[in-house]
Amino acid sequence: MLKKYVISKEMMYGIDARTINEFGISSLTLMELAGSGCAKYIANVYPLIRSKIVVLCGKGKNGGDGFVIARWLHNMGADVDVILVGDVESLSTETLVNYELAWKLGVPVELYSEIDSLKYTLSNCDLVVDALLGIGFKGELEEPFNQIISCINNAKRDVVAIDIPSGLDAESGLSTLAVESDYTLTIASLKTGMILNRGRFYCGKVEIIDISIPDSYYEDNHNEIGQLITQMKYPERNSLSHKGEYGRVVIIAGKPGYSGAAILCSKACLKSGAGLISLIHPKGMEDIFETSLTEVMTYGYNSTYDLDRFLADADVVLIGPGLGQEGRAIETVKHVLNNYTGKLVIDADGINICAKHRDMLKYCQADIILTPHLGEFSRLCNCSVDEVNADVLGKAREFVAKYKVKLLVKSSISFYIDEENLLYNISGNDGLSTGGSGDVLSGIITSFIGQKMSVKDASINGSYYLGKISEYISKERKSFSILPSEIVNRIGMFNI
Numbered sequence: 366m367l368k369k370y371v372i373s374k375e376m377m378y379g380i381d382a383r384t385i386n387e388f389g390i391s392s393l394t395l396m397e398l399a400g401s402g403c404a405k406y407i408a409n410v411y412p413l414i415r416s417k418i419v420v421l422c423g424k425g426k427n428g429g430d431g432f433v434i435a436r437w438l439h440n441m442g443a444d445v446d447v448i449l450v451g452d453v454e455s456l457s458t459e460t461l462v463n464y465e466l467a468w469k470l471g472v473p474v475e476l477y478s479e480i481d482s483l484k485y486t487l488s489n490c491d492l493v494v495d496a497l498l499g500i501g502f503k504g505e506l507e508e509p510f511n512q513i514i515s516c517i518n519n520a521k522r523d524v525v526a527i528d529i530p531s532g533l534d535a536e537s538g539l540s541t542l543a544v545e546s547d548y549t550l551t552i553a554s555l556k557t558g559m560i561l562n563r564g565r566f567y568c569g570k571v572e573i574i575d576i577s578i579p580d581s582y583y584e585d586n587h588n589e590i591g592q593l594i595t596q597m598k599y600p601e602r603n604s605l606s607h608k609g610e611y612g613r614v615v616i617i618a619g620k621p622g623y624s625g626a627a628i629l630c631s632k633a634c635l636k637s638g639a640g641l642i643s644l645i646h647p648k649g650m651e652d653i654f655e656t657s658l659t660e661v662m663t664y665g666y667n668s669t670y671d672l673d674r675f676l677a678d679a680d681v682v683l684i685g686p687g688l689g690q691e692g693r694a695i696e697t698v699k700h701v702l703n704n705y706t707g708k709l710v711i712d713a714d715g716i717n718i719c720a721k722h723r724d725m726l727k728y729c730q731a732d733i734i735l736t737p738h739l740g741e742f743s744r745l746c747n748c749s750v751d752e753v754n755a756d757v758l759g760k761a762r763e764f765v766a767k768y769k770v771k772l773l774v775k776s777s778i779s780f781y782i783d784e785e786n787l788l789y790n791i792s793g794n795d796g797l798s799t800g801g802s803g804d805v806l807s808g809i810i811t812s813f814i815g816q817k818m819s820v821k822d823a824s825i826n827g828s829y830y831l832g833k834i835s836e837y838i839s840k841e842r843k844s845f846s847i848l849p850s851e852i853v854n855r856i857g858m859f860n861i
Contacts, residue, residue: 369555369592369593370555370583370592371554371556371557371559371560371592371789372555372557372589372590372591373589374501374535374556376589376590377500377553377554380582381553381578383582384578392426392459393459393462395576396429396430396433396459398575398577399527399528399552399553399574400429400432400433400437401434401437402550402576403434403525404437404438404441406572406574407434407438407492407494408438408441408443411492413438413442413443414443415491416491417446417490417491417492418446418490418492418493419445419446419448419486419494420432420434420435420438420447420493420494420496421493421494421495421496421513422448422449422450422464422496423450423497424449424451424456424457424460425457425460425501426459426499427498427499427500427527427528427531428451428457428497429456429457429460429462429464430527430528431447431494431496432447432466432467433463434494434496434527435447435467435472436470436472439470445472446473446486447472447475448474448476448486449474449476451477452476480516483513488520492522492525493520493523493524493525494524494527495524495527495530495546497510497513498510498532499527499529499531500529501535502531502532502533502534502535505541506542511542514531514532514542514543518545523547523548524546524547524548524569525546525548525549525550526548526568527550528549528550528551528552529549529556529558529559529568530544530545530546530567530568531543531544532544532567533564533567533568534558535556535559536557536558537561537754537757538557538559538560538563538564539558539562543563543567545569548572549567549568549569549570549571549572550572550574551571551572551573551574552576553573555571555573560593560778560780560789560791561758561778562754589787590787591789592788592789593788593789594788594789594790594829597833597861598818598822600638600816600818601816601817607640608640608641609641610640611816612639612640612680612812612814613643613678613679613680614634614640614643614679614680614681614683614812614815615642615643615681615682615683616643616683616684616686616808617645617672617682617684617685617701618630618644618646618684618685618686618687618688619646619650619654619686619688620647620650620687620688620689621649621650623686623687624646624654624657624687625687626686626713626801626804627644627646627687628654629801629804629850630686630712630807630811631658631661631808632661632850633806633807633808633809633812633852633853633856634809634812634815635660635808636854636856637808637809637827638813638816639815639816641662642660643662643663643675643679645666645672645675646665647665647666648665648666649665650665651665669696669697669699672701672704673704676707680707680708680815681707681709681710681811681815682701682705682707682710682731683710683807684711684712684715685711685713686713686715686803687713687714687804688714688715689714690714690718690721695718695722698715698718698722699725702725702728702729703725703728705729705730706730707732708732708814709733710810710811711736712803713804716737716741716744716745717744720745720747723745726770727767732771732820733771734771734773734824735771736775736803736810737772737773738774738775738776738803739754739757739774739776742757742760745764746763746764748760758787761774761782762782765782765783765784766784769784771783771821773824773825773828775803775828778790779793779825779828779832781824783820783821786821788821788825790825790829791832792829792831792832792833792835793831793832793833793835793836794836795844796835796838796839796844797831799847799848801849801850805852806827806828806831808853809827809830810824810827810828813826830856830861833861834852834856837855837859837861
């Protein structure tokens with residue numbers, strides 16, 4: 366099975382160059398491998414004998430892939446037309462070679478002239494292959510590509526994008542207009558823009574086309590290249606074990622009016638396998654927690670110094686869900702950061718307090734993982750959400766390097782990042798877009814850490830697990846009806 370690497374376009378260019386220079390595969394051979402692989406995939410999905418296929422090619426290497434695809438599909442018996450957007454004189458070297466090969470083999474090739482002609486052509490085809498711009502595109506679309514991409518989207522035909530949908534930024538996943546593809550056949554590896562922001566919406570079903578790049582070329586740059594998590598890894602269990610082997614967990618959470626957050630994260634932690642859990646909450650809430658959390662030890666505190674005896678024995682501490690951001694909450698977070706040296710999960714209000722007092726993070730001796738959603742992460746970075754979206758990986762790398770912490774940044778996708786690793790999770794659905802989902806996730810992650818998983822594995826697998834549970838529930842009914850408490854109840858029930 367192909368490893369699902371996720372890389373930047375600059376890294377892809379570098380790996381291509383290294384493959385050519387060191388491994389001895391020419392750029393024409395790589396183009397042939399890419400185009401033939403795409404053509405074979407298309408032939409497996411679509412009935413070629415009954416399909417009219419239009420391949421739209423640009424002047425760069427993405428267009429070269431398109432000419433190879435057209436040639437292979439033509440040789441397989443498909444009815445293929447190619448429309449070249451640009452002049453033949455402007456084609457890149459490899460693209461020109463494959464343009465000439467297609468022409469010599471009798472593949473119909475015409476130059477794009479005007480939009481009405483394209484509308485007519487697309488209205489009479491079954492499948493559109495987008496090989497216009499590729500990963501080199503950045504910035505604003507220029508004419509005629511604005512019109513062409515709108516025409517493709519309005520034609521309501523099946524679309525296969527080659528490498529990445531035209532108009533989509535391969536780095537950020539941002540776009541003002543991009544091809545809305547049914548399939549994206551990406552060459553060699555996933556690109557970051559296919560995962561981030563709106564990338565997944567434009568890409569449709571994604572398949573990786575292998576072009577014989579050695580795995581070692583990716584692994585040599587593991588701290589810059591991400592991997593997509595596609596399989597669950599659980600904490601190890603032992604039938605001869607006892608509760609002390611699965612973590613002494615301390616959760617500092619809750620305030621009047623926000624007890625639900627503390628209850629959700631505590632129950633999620635318990636259901637995920639933690640051995641012993643102590644919930645530390647403001648004094649006066651004992652009746653709420655003692656009746657709601659019968660399998661969790663609960664303690665009310667007045668002074669931050671009341672926390673010390675719990676911190677001393679903890680294998681992992683979670684702080685933040687429903688904690689509030691007022692005076693006592695701030696003092697509690699400061700005390701934990703100043704006095705705890707173990708594994709520390711900071712979520713929700715704990716993150717917002719850290720955003721206002723970032724220097725606390727610099728001097729903390731704990732092994733910290735913060736789990737912000739994009740709004741919280743923008744506050745941590747002291748910038749707008751739009752600024753974060755434009756370069757979320759860059760800002761995450763800067764934050765990790767400056768404060769020596771780990772991050773799990775949550776959105777429609779989640780990614781884990783530390784100074785050596787970058788991991789992505791795309792499981793989940795809109796059923797998680799409700800208050801309380803983050804509390805459940807923080808409980809799962811904390812539980813996994815307590816059971817001796819590394820912070821990295823606990824974070825990304827916890828995120829993956831939460832997402833898969835929501836997907837399973839959505840098979841039973843509409844995703845908008847999924848409740849965080851129901852996710853807690855379903856932990857351990859599905860074979861993920």
